[in-house]
Amino acid sequence: MKTTIAEVGQFVGQEVTIGAWLANKRSSGKIAFLQLRDGTGFIQGVVVKSEAGEELFKAAKAVTQESSLYVTGLVQEDSRSPFGYELTVTGLEIISEAADYPITPKEHGTEFLMDHRHLWLRSRRQHAVMKIRNEIIRATYEFFNERGFVKVDPPILTGSAPEGTSELFHTRYFDEDAYLSQSGQLYMEAAAMALGKVFSFGPTFRAEKSKTRRHLIEFWMIEPEMAFYNFEDNLKVQEEYVAHIVQSVLKNCQLELERLGRDTSKLEQIKAPFPRITYDEALEFLHKNGFEDVKWGDDFGAPHETAIAQSYDKPVFITHYPTSLKPFYMQPDESREEVVLCADLIAPEGYGEIIGGSERIHDFQLLSERIKEHNLEPEAYEWYLELRKYGSVPHSGFGLGLERTVAWISGVEHVRETIPFPRLLNRLYP
RNA sequence: UCCGCAGUAGCUCAGUGGUAGAGCAAUCGGCUGUUAACCGAUCGGUCGCAAGUUCGAAUCUUGCCUGCGGAGCCA
Known part of the structure; x- marks a missing residue:
């Protein structure tokens, strides 16, 4: 048999x-x-x-x-x-018959293992991480399919930068300039106006010279977008979704979590709802905890996020950031115009931001002003503005970084182990 | 881009001015419950590259290259 x-x-x-x-x-x-x-x-x-x-x-x-x-x-x-x-x-x-297999049973350094990533994947540890990654993907489809979301695939080649700030990978598209997608969000907004509740799952590319355990050049993102959902509805989906994938991994990957030595008692606590603090409250917390020099209007760095996350045993939402820190498309809080209806979800144990999301501007006038203020090319955003011209509705969405989520749930130190073939600042091989 | 650390056997590392070392892997032998098995032997070197100081450099100096950790930016 x-x-x-x-x-x-x-x-x-x-x-x-x-x-x-x-x-x-x-x-x-x-x-x-x-x-x-x-x-x-x-x-x-x-x-x-x-x-x-x-x-x-x-x-x-x-x-x-x-x-x-x-x-x-x-x-x-x-x-x-x-x-x-x-x-x-x-x-x-x-x-x-194999001769002289390079990865011997004793310890190896990171560079050597990364050079042999095609073989390193065979190890028990990497096998466990890949199985957990797969379970998170499976549970993602399960979660959104059960709730009537439609999976939509945004383009990977784009003609313009959705958000001007980050560096994009440049390429040629016959006689035109083209860029590799760094977010499918704007396209997902169009899809939400067609299909109601949608989600995407695909690769994104950031040509940033980042060299930390939380950064990849090519990584995978899950981007849901929901018509008629406001800021509050958006947070509910996020906390239920994250709780669902954690509980699914706990249920279906016991051997793998054990193999990785993950403390599962910390994962068992991950159930909705998640704690929330506003940017203002977070600032106050930081001032009381050794970060006196952060001023209102400054963005939080990794040490700040870690300090905030450490006072909770669940992921924590930081909401209502100053408008100036966030992209042009975020909806302002009507009671406080200087902040937007956004939230970052910070994972526990120092794994950093795993979700960024917001309610989107649905007013035509406001959005076209914001495009001007940010010095974006109006022609490139013509189609995006048209979504506000023909039956605009309040809508919200978010993006979850898969590799950071896998790293957190698996308890591995570095995101390079959470994707089969990581693309890093100095690595395009194998 | 900036700050810090590292580069010596296939791998992981020790060696801080005077003959190049250990463990693992590989090869040979031994061992009836091993869990990175263990024990004995054999094999194994452009000390990252280049220049300099010195009677003598893996070791000191300068430059370069590569990698790692972090910052900024971000998911």
């Missing part, structure tokens, strides 16, 4: 064959342990010389690290295995 490691539990006491790679092995004169992996999981194969016979035992001792093979064996429950099952090997067939 051909099966996979994940499904081996259905075949206790039976003989099965698994296509696998040898992750590692240990052996003595009369017993050998093969650490096998097949992508679905990890299992230990046991070869006892007296039972397996001379020839099979010799073959088992000779298999090299990361060789591919078909392993046949008897499935047995075993309390000594963290996985719960072991395979008593009765047959081995080498598919392809």
